[in-house]
Amino acid sequence: MGEVSVRVDRGQYPDAVSPWEREAWRGAALDWVAQVPAAEGLRVADPWAVRLRPWSVLVRIPVEGPGSVWFKANPPASAFEGALSAAPARWVPEHVLEPPAVDTGRGWSLLPDGGELFRNALDRGAVRPGAWEEALRQYARMQRVLVAHAGEMEELGVPSARTAALPDVFDRLVAQNTAPRSPERRCLEGLRPIVADWCAELAAVGVSDSLDHSDLHDARLFVREPGRFTFFDWGDAAVSHPFCSLLVPARRAGELHGHDVLPRLRDAYLEPCTGGGRTAAQLRRAVSLAWRLSALGRACSWGRLFSAASGGAAAEGAVERVRWLMALRDDPPL
Known part of the structure; x- marks a missing residue:
């Protein structure tokens, strides 16, 4: 070259x-x-x-x-x-x-x-804040299609963090906290049975595992044309409960437009999931459970660094893993 x-x-x-x-x-x-x-x-x-x-x-x-x-x-x-x-x-x-x-x-x-990043389109007023709703509908439709390919994605090396296995993911993350007598570790060990109960309740709703992006903020999708979005950047992804994907975009939209938008975003995201004998109340409860448990996916992401990463980057990763695990205690806004 x-x-x-x-x-x-x-x-x-x-x-x-x-x-x-x-x-x-x-x-x-x-x-x-x-x-x-x-x-x-x-x-x-x-x-x-x-x-x-x-x-x-x-x-x-x-x-x-x-x-x-x-x-x-x-x-x-x-x-x-x-x-x-x-x-x-x-x-x-x-x-x-x-x-x-x-x-x-x-x-x-x-x-x-x-094309243009959704973030840039928002900044220059080229799309309305309500465009978040259509973006999440399209993302949820994609997740529904990808349910049939969950096993194939795992064969490609995508981390498996299926709903039933999330307590094991929690255990591995807690074990990475090398301060065994720290207050955080004691708190997390006390959370273990509660996390298991949340996972069992979420699995019982019957929404199949699919692709969880895990970091779907406004710089992770393009506006290909008005009303049509393209999703990218899958380095934090896992095969897990699809509703775990809602945390990051909903939080970002709330920061930009106020938390009053959250119920609308949730309901738009859930539209493709209605039916199948599940009530709206069950799906909304599932969103609340997945909101908590999505902290596990975010914690896992901070372990995916280059092996040569050390010093500040490695220390930041360790701190972020603990911070996200402790976020399991936070009450979801939905």
Whole structure:
């Protein structure tokens, strides 16, 4: 590959170590990135923007004409993301991006430009706040289709955190707290039977496990065209109770537009799930239970860092895991 201009953004993690620091890895990755657009008949341009975080390497590659392509490298714990991006492109192509190239062995993927981020559209007033409701309806419809592919997603390496197994997930996360006599650990150990009861009650509602994005905020979906949304960035995903996905977008919408929007968002999200003998009251109770239990998925996400991550990044991950586990005690707003 010829010389290109590269800008590096380390954000709030100036000392975070990723594979980018290794010259051989960096050269192989950039060569792979350059070859794929060429095979698609695209000509790359300058500058390339590199975003380094303890959990990913992301490179924006401009191509001649409008748009860009995006390279992403995941740590081993989320290396499934490339395969998970490719498979739903076959199952639910209207809802996701189709990657032109994936290297599952190295945890690399290349994605096309998906259009305008929902966050940016909100900021410039191009969509109404009520667009959250339609986005969540579409996401819930996608989850319903993906129920039939839950086992296939697990075979791709997507973490299995099925509703019935969430108490075991809780146990593993508590065990990662290396301060055995800490007040937090004692509190969490006391929560164990309550968590098991919540999981049993949630499973009894009968909503099948599906794909939980786990971090579906307003910068994790594109506005492909008015009223049509594309969902992406699956590095925190798991096969779990689908309603666990509601926590992050609902909290973000509440921050932006006030918490009065939450009941509307919940009901819009639940529309595709009605029927099947379940009452509205049962589904709303299930949302409250899943809201609590979604803290487990968020805690798991903080363990998916590059193995070289140390110092501040590793310490932050440990703190965040405990913080999310302690959030199990918080009463849901819905």
